[in-house]
Every structure is written in structure tokens, then in C-alpha cells.
Amino acid sequence: MIKFFFLLPIIMCAIWAWYLDARGYNLKQGVKGFTYIIAFNSIIIGFFVMMIWVTH
Secondary structure, three states: OHHHOOHHHHHHHHHHHHHHHHHOOOHHHHHHHHHHHHHHHHHHHHHHHHHHHHHO
């Protein structure tokens, strides 16, 4: 399961890029959204890694 954690931010960034393109924005205008996605996923992945470490 842990080997798939890297897919979460990739998928979310791809969806965000598609959304920006569909609404007529460029990627530079969506940098703040990418930052939020990366930060959110870092927290989630960090939590899961910590839980795996704690429960072993």
C-alpha cells in the first residue's frame, strides 16, 4: 500500500491541471492550488507513514 502513496499527489495535480485547462486558466495561474495539493498530500502521507511506523 505504501508504494502507491506517490500516486495521490500526481492524480490530484493532474485533475487540477485539467480543471484549470477546462476553465481557460494557464498553469501559472494555478500555482497556489498546486501548492495546497502538495502540502495536503504531504500531511496525509506523513500521517500514514507515521501510523505504519508506530504500529510496527
